Amino acid sequence: MKVTFTVNGSQExxxxxxxxxxxxxxxxxRMGLPGSKNACEQxxxxxxxxxxxxxxxxxxxxxxxxVQGREVRTVEGLADGGRLDPVQEAFLExxxxxxxxxTPGLIxxxxxxxxxxxxxxxxxxxxxxxxxxxxCTGYEKILDAVRLAASRKADAR
Amino acid sequence: MDFLRPPSWHEALALKAARPDAVPIQGGTDVMVEINxxxxxxxxxxxxxPVTELAxxxxxxxxxxxGAGLPYGRLIAELGDRAPGLxxxxxxxxxxxxxxxGTVGGNLGxxxxxxxxxxxxLAAGAEVEVESVAGGVRMIPIDxxxxxxxxxxxxDDELIRAVWLDPAPGPQHFSKIGTRNAMxxxxxSFAVALHPGERRVGTGIGSAAPTPLRAPEAEAFLADxxxxxxxxxxxxxxxxxxxxxxxxEAVSPIDDVRGTAGYRRHALAVMARRTLTWAWNDHxxxxxxxx
Numbered sequence: 001m002k003v004t005f006t007v008n009g010s011q012e013x014x015x016x017x018x019x020x021x022x023x024x025x026x027x028x029x030r031m032g033l034p035g036s037k038n039a040c041e042q043x044x045x046x047x048x049x050x051x052x053x054x055x056x057x058x059x060x061x062x063x064x065x066x067v068q069g070r071e072v073r074t075v076e077g078l079a080d081g082g083r084l085d086p087v088q089e090a091f092l093e094x095x096x097x098x099x100x101x102x103t104p105g106l107i108x109x110x111x112x113x114x115x116x117x118x119x120x121x122x123x124x125x126x127x128x129x130x131x132x133x134x135x136c137t138g139y140e141k142i143l144d145a146v147r148l149a150a151s152r153k154a155d156a157r
Numbered sequence: 158m159d160f161l162r163p164p165s166w167h168e169a170l171a172l173k174a175a176r177p178d179a180v181p182i183q184g185g186t187d188v189m190v191e192i193n194x195x196x197x198x199x200x201x202x203x204x205x206x207p208v209t210e211l212a213x214x215x216x217x218x219x220x221x222x223x224g225a226g227l228p229y230g231r232l233i234a235e236l237g238d239r240a241p242g243l244x245x246x247x248x249x250x251x252x253x254x255x256x257x258x259g260t261v262g263g264n265l266g267x268x269x270x271x272x273x274x275x276x277x278x279l280a281a282g283a284e285v286e287v288e289s290v291a292g293g294v295r296m297i298p299i300d301x302x303x304x305x306x307x308x309x310x311x312x313d314d315e316l317i318r319a320v321w322l323d324p325a326p327g328p329q330h331f332s333k334i335g336t337r338n339a340m341x342x343x344x345x346s347f348a349v350a351l352h353p354g355e356r357r358v359g360t361g362i363g364s365a366a367p368t369p370l371r372a373p374e375a376e377a378f379l380a381d382x383x384x385x386x387x388x389x390x391x392x393x394x395x396x397x398x399x400x401x402x403x404x405x406e407a408v409s410p411i412d413d414v415r416g417t418a419g420y421r422r423h424a425l426a427v428m429a430r431r432t433l434t435w436a437w438n439d440h441x442x443x444x445x446x447x448x
Contacts, residue, residue: 001160019158019202020192041193043186043255044340055230055257061189062258063182065160066206109254130339131252 005067007031008077017064024048024059027074035075035104046132049105050074056112058131075104078111086156087111090149091142098136106132110146114153120146159201166208169316174290177313179203183211183226184258186251187267203316211262211318221324222286225262225317232261240322242277242329242348249273249333252340262317265302268309268368275303275369276348277331279361283322289315296321303368327351328439330432333363334416334424344416347404347428351436353388353444356380360429365408365421372407375400375429389446392437400433401426 003026004013014030022041027033027050037047041060048059051073059072078085087110090096097103106129113120113128120128125146134142161179163169173179179201182188191197205211211226214236221239223232229247233256237244243261250256250273264274265285283299291314302310311317329350335341346363358379360372382396405426410418 019160020198022189022193042190043251046252046254049254056254057258058186058254060193061185061255063160063185063189063192063202063204065162065202066182066185066204068162112253127339128253131254 001065003064003068005069006071007033008073014064019063019065021064022060023050023052023062023064023067023072026064027059027072033074033076037101037104039101043131044133045102045105046109046129047102047105049108049132051108051112056109075108078107085111086152087114087145087149090145090152094141094145094148096137096141096145098134102132102134102136106134106142110149113146114150118153118157119150158199161201161203162207163203163205164207166210166318169203169205169208170288170290172203173316174314176201176203181205181266181316183260183263184228184255186255186259187263187269205316212260216324219324220321222319222321223261224319225265226260227262229256229259229261239324240277240281240329241325242280242331242350243274243322245329245331246273246277246333246346246348249331249335249341249343261320265309265317265320266311268303268307270303270306270366270368271343271346271364272369273331273333273343273346273363276346276361276363277329277350278320278322279369279371280329280348280350280359281322281325282350282359283320285311285317286319286321287311287315288318294318300371303370306367325350326355327353328436328443330435330439332428332432334428342415345408345410345421345424345428347425347432349429349432349436351440353440356384356388358383360404362404362408362425364415365410365425367409370407372404372429375403375407378403379433388440389444390441392434397430397433397437401428401430404429 003017039045039047043058043061050059161172180199181203183205211224214223232247264272285297288294331348333346334344343364345365348361350359358376379400405422410421
């Protein structure tokens with residue numbers, strides 16, 4: 001089937017989408033957007049987190065056909081032209097990236113957290129990121145990056 | 158596989174009548190896992206996302222009508238005061254990403270014994286509104302809804318439209334055992350609801366029998382005991398203890414990867430005693446008496 005939707009601000013049509021296919025597969029394998037990662041395929045790891053109509057969701061659990069006419073924003077759509085989003089910069093600066101596999105999902109989820117809760121407590125950060133698994137860093141540097149991004153965004157206001 | 162995309166509730170019902178084999182999909186948090194892992198290959202998916210009216214809630218004649226497509230995240234944000242037991246359970250579902258997609262209607266449709274919504278719906282005495290072209294609207298009492306492991310009373314041509322319950326007439330509490338605080342399927346779970354006006358107590362148990370279930374003997378024992386106290390004053394320790402034991406006796410758990418039958422019975426007795434104590438303290442606070 002054909003699915004037409006908006007990805008990172010641009011309207012796209014994809015042909016030959018299988019009816020049982022996940023949005024994640026469509027993004028990665030048909031649209032050249034491999035930023036969202038494919039790991040557990042059951043909503044446990046958060047590596048495939050994307051915005052759907054402004055809410056973060058696991059792209060592996062959205063049927064591609066369900067996004068017809070809707071708006072998707074992936075990690076590829078967070079940078080403003082050549083300039084990284086403050087969340088992306090903070091992850092780089094804090095060394096919150098080791099193998100990098102969980103990073104795109106964590107960045108999208110953190111981006112949403114800071115949009116809703118600009119000055120999150122540690123408890124709020126942990127709750128917001130509870131569905132994003134990292135098997136390398138042990139999370140401490142990830143939490144540092146979220147705190148740094150929050151303070152950068154506060155300074156920019 | 159066909160992908161059916163009805164733009165309205167009536168067209169959804171018409172499609173379900175024509176294609177009773179079609180599997181409804183709303184948040185996808187259960188259905189897509191099964192498809193991703195090749196456990197299920199439905200001949201058709203019936204996408205209910207376009208039926209936007211399902212994602213709302215309203216109050217009708219004093220009762221709460223929660224649309225089958227209301228995501229947990231909105232339920233938590235908007236109904237914590239009117240449906241505290243259900244909202245507490247919703248807070249324990251998966252992660253924020255899952256709570257942005259998963260719904261009460263999906264939990265009912267999947268009818269897993271471990272589904273988090275079932276205990277508070279049983280304790281509150283909810284009703285499930287289902288509809289079909291041939292049969293019209295049916296209201297299924299929640300006690301009659303669960304038929305077996307992952308089987309419910311919804312017919313092949315019917316769709317779940319809403320769940321009805323009274324705005325909480327008294328304190329409600331939910332408790333769940335898991336190996337960590339997020340992203341867990343319940344080892345077992347328990348909900349209690351006090352109905353002080355009717356001098357009645359509701360219970361709901363998850364993950365400790367082939368279906369979610371109530372503990373009627375525990376409910377009757379406790380209602381009797383609270384009557385004896387005239388629903389006031391401190392909760393006698395023996396009453397809470399015995400209530401917990403009766404809850405533990407109401408179930409028929411199995412040993413599995415998440416826990417043993419013996420552990421589940423014990424944990425339920427503890428959760429029943431604790432949630433009752435929390436609810437009773439709330440009740441005393443609400444009626445101006447301090448525990």
